[in-house]
Amino acid sequence: MKKLNIFLMMALALCFTSCEEEWVEALPQQNEQEALFTAEDFVANNALADAITLTAAEGETELEVANFVSVSNLPEGATVEFSMQMAKNEDFSDAVDVKVSNAANVATAKIADLQAAYQSVQGRNPEARTVNVRYAAYVVNGTEKVRVNSIDTYYGVAKVVVTPYDPGFRMEKKYYLVWAEDPDAISLDANVVELNHSDKDVYDDTKFSVVIDVQGDFNWLIIGQSALDAKNLDAAMGAEEGMEYEATGLLFAKNNEDFPGFAICHDGTGKYQFEVDMYSNAEEEVYPVYTVTPAFDNLWSPGNSNGWNHANSNMLFTGDYVTYNGYVYLDGEFKFSNAADWSHTNYGNAGEEGALSTNGGAGNLSAAKGVYWATVNIPNLTYSLVKIETIGLIGGFNGWGSSLPMTEQFNGPKDLKYVGEVTLKAGEEFKFRANDGWDINLGGTFDELTPGGANLSVAEDGTYIVTLDLSNLPYTATVTKK
Numbered sequence: 001m002k003k004l005n006i007f008l009m010m011a012l013a014l015c016f017t018s019c020e021e022e023w024v025e026a027l028p029q030q031n032e033q034e035a036l037f038t039a040e041d042f043v044a045n046n047a048l049a050d051a052i053t054l055t056a057a058e059g060e061t062e063l064e065v066a067n068f069v070s071v072s073n074l075p076e077g078a079t080v081e082f083s084m085q086m087a088k089n090e091d092f093s094d095a096v097d098v099k100v101s102n103a104a105n106v107a108t109a110k111i112a113d114l115q116a117a118y119q120s121v122q123g124r125n126p127e128a129r130t131v132n133v134r135y136a137a138y139v140v141n142g143t144e145k146v147r148v149n150s151i152d153t154y155y156g157v158a159k160v161v162v163t164p165y166d167p168g169f170r171m172e173k174k175y176y177l178v179w180a181e182d183p184d185a186i187s188l189d190a191n192v193v194e195l196n197h198s199d200k201d202v203y204d205d206t207k208f209s210v211v212i213d214v215q216g217d218f219n220w221l222i223i224g225q226s227a228l229d230a231k232n233l234d235a236a237m238g239a240e241e242g243m244e245y246e247a248t249g250l251l252f253a254k255n256n257e258d259f260p261g262f263a264i265c266h267d268g269t270g271k272y273q274f275e276v277d278m279y280s281n282a283e284e285e286v287y288p289v290y291t292v293t294p295a296f297d298n299l300w301s302p303g304n305s306n307g308w309n310h311a312n313s314n315m316l317f318t319g320d321y322v323t324y325n326g327y328v329y330l331d332g333e334f335k336f337s338n339a340a341d342w343s344h345t346n347y348g349n350a351g352e353e354g355a356l357s358t359n360g361g362a363g364n365l366s367a368a369k370g371v372y373w374a375t376v377n378i379p380n381l382t383y384s385l386v387k388i389e390t391i392g393l394i395g396g397f398n399g400w401g402s403s404l405p406m407t408e409q410f411n412g413p414k415d416l417k418y419v420g421e422v423t424l425k426a427g428e429e430f431k432f433r434a435n436d437g438w439d440i441n442l443g444g445t446f447d448e449l450t451p452g453g454a455n456l457s458v459a460e461d462g463t464y465i466v467t468l469d470l471s472n473l474p475y476t477a478t479v480t481k482k
Contacts, residue, residue, distance in 0.1 A: 035146040037139040042148050043069035044080070044137050046156030047106075051128070052114075053163040059112035065098075066135045066156050068105035078141040082107035085154075086114075087132045088121040096120045098133075107135070118162050124203040128163040169279055169286050171202040172224040177210055177274055178236065179220035183263035186221060188231055195222075195276065206279035211271055211295045211321055218266040222251060222276050222290065237288060239264045251276065251288040264290065271295040273321045291379070294345070295321040296338045298473070299376055303334020303364070306413045310340040314413045315473050316374055324376040325451065327388070327470040329413040333364035336376055336383070347376070347383070356381040371416065371470070373440050388434050391418040391468060395430025395455070403436045406468065418468040421482075429455035432468055432477070442468075442475060449475040 047064040068080035081102035087095040099113040122129050134154040138145050147153075177193045180186040195208035212218075220238075227235035237251040238244070238261030245265050252261035266272065273295040280289040299316040306312040306329075316326035316336070328334075336347040336356070348362030356365075358381070371388040392403025406420035424430065432449070433441035444453030449468075458464060462481045469476045 035144075036150060037146045037148050039071045039073060039139075039148055042071040042137065042155070044082070044135065044155040045069060046133060046135065046158040046160075048133065048158070048160050050159075051161040051163070054111050054115045054118070054165055056112075056115075056165045059110065059115070061111050062101065062108040063111060063114065064106055065100060065109045065133070066107040068137070074139065075141050078139050080105045080148075081138045081140055081145070082135045082155075083138070084109065084133065084135050086117045086121055090132055092132065092134065094121055095134075114162070115165055118164050122162075122164070123201050124167060125201050126164055126167050126203070128161055130159050130161050133158055133160055167203070167279075171206065171278055172226060173202055174225040175208045175276060175278070176223050176225075176228055177212070177220055178223055178233075179218055181217040181219070183219035183265065186219065186233070186236075186263055188223070188228060188233055192223075192228070195274075202278075207275060207277045209273055209275040209320070211273050213271050214266060214269055216269070219263040220266065220274070221254070221261070221263055222288070236261070238262045239290075247293070248289065248291040251290055264292075266292060268294075271297075293321070293379060294338070298338075299324045299326075299347075300337045300340055301328045301330070301334055301374070301413075302337060303330060303332065305329050305331035305334065305369075310337060310342075312412070312414055314416070314471070316376060317473055322377060322379055324374075324378070326374055326473070327416065327475070328372050328374045328385075329370075329410070329416055330367040330372055330385075331369040333366050335364055347381070350381065354382050354384060356383055371410075373434065386435075386440065388440075390436060391432060391434055392436060393420055393422050393430055393466060394433055395424075396428040397422055397424055397430060403433055406432075406466070409467075414471050416470045418470070420466050420468075421463065422466060423463045424458050425461050426459055427457050429457050431455055446477045446479065447474070449477060 045067055047067050065084055066082040082100060084098040084100045084107065085092060085095040086098050096117050098109055098117040100107045100109045118131060121131060134157040137148040137155050139148060175195045177195060178186055178188060179191045193210055193212065195210045197208050198205045221236040223236040234255040235253055237253050239246065239249050240252055240259050241262055243249045244262050245267060252259045254261045271294070273293050275291045276288060278288045280287060297318065300310045301313045302308045302310050303313070314326060314328040316324040318324045338345045345358055347356040347358060349365055350357035350362065367385055372385040373388060374383065374385055376383045390403065390405050392405045394400055394403045398404060404420060404422060406418035409417040409419050431441050431443045440451070442449040442451060442453060443455055444450040446456065458479055460481065464479045464481055467478045
């Protein structure tokens with residue numbers, strides 16, 4: 001009976017098709033591909049010179065970037081258009097699109113758009129550097145636009161040496177803090193400390209910093225590598241006269257005729273972070289800016305969950321003395337503190353979501369009961385909390401798929417553990433992660449787990465009981481073979 005019904009439906013379908021030929025339902029196209037124009041002898045060129053210099057004053061100027069030469073089977077009345085890519089890598093794995101205009105078989109690009117693409121792949125460094133360019137070609141015939149040959153075919157592949165815009169300032173790769181107890185005794189022969197910097201290009205990360213344990217009078221200047229090499233203390237930078245005791249301000253060279261710099265006088269003992277931003281838009285002009293802030297290794301989280309006891313609260317850690325992170329167990333009201341007592345700086349409610357206040361009368365912060373990944377930015381006085389819904393194991397044992405959930409074993413903030421059972425092969429790598437995602441994960445070594453740390457492994461095949469301990473810093477884990 002079922003077969004008869006199927007044949008009947010097929011017959012009816014054929015009937016409707018025969019009787020209503022003017023209406024044909026098109027099936028949806030699967031894996032839609034770009035329409036192609038096959039042309040084995042298609043010729044197009046990169047029109048940019050081997051080396052070009054970009055200037056901001058000519059930002060609206062159009063440069064010819066690609067042109068069509070010939071093809072034997074171009075339809076009458078059809079034209080050729082191009083799209084353009086620029087990349088740092090020869091394989092174009094980091095390629096970005098460049099905005100172009102097309103007219104009369106020629107593509108042009110504004111200098112400003114070439115500059116934007118260049119910075120996307122090479123950064124803000126003003127030194128001349130080589131980029132790779134290539135073009136996809138399209139034949140346009142009326143309202144139809146089709147790509148030439150294949151979606152992987154490019155023309156005019158070339159290397160171009162680009163000198164980008166002059167940024168109006170010059171960076172050195174290294175800067176130093178030089179200090180003495182007496183401002184008149186500052187010398188390049190003693191008390192010279194190199195400032196730390198990230199692994200980014202100095203034009204892309206213009207901030208340098210160092211933490212110093214200050215004990216007594218401390219007067220300081222900043223000097224670049226070239227001036228230090230030349231033993232030119234007059235090129236060192238300090239504060240404008242009258243601003244020497246400020247914790248933040250503009251920097252001026254000692255030999256600046258209009259605003260000579262003077263040694264900055266630091267008032268206070270203990271750890272402080274000295275940070276210099278060598279490119280800061282202050283007063284609508286570019287100046288180096290310095291900031292001095294207290295530097296402490298940890299934050300505490302006293303509150304309801306720990307009886308407002310600093311020693312019983314979870315701690316946050318830092319790698320830059322700016323941003324602090326850590327797992328905290330909260331249950332209602334709490335505060336952050338930069339010491340294990342109430343005599344130092346406490347961070348409370350600033351009256352708006354995510355904002356902190358150091359005002360002594362600031363109200364408490366609050367969070368529902370649970371474990372959180374806390375982030376605090378001290379200079380910005382901001383914080384965020386991410387609720388930890390799950391902690392799990394992930395690795396080669398499950399193809400790095402979904403996390404294997406671990407079981408909570410809580411007995412207060414100082415006994416904050418997760419336990420799981422997993423079968424591992426010798427050398428098989430794994431990690432811990434929260435909420436089945438990669439934003440919050442731990443690796444490194446079992447004795448010192450760190451955010452984003454290296455993958456972990458065991459030496460022998462077997463089934464293991466894994467215990468993750470988030471109670472104290474550093475975070476640790478134990479793996480016990482069953």
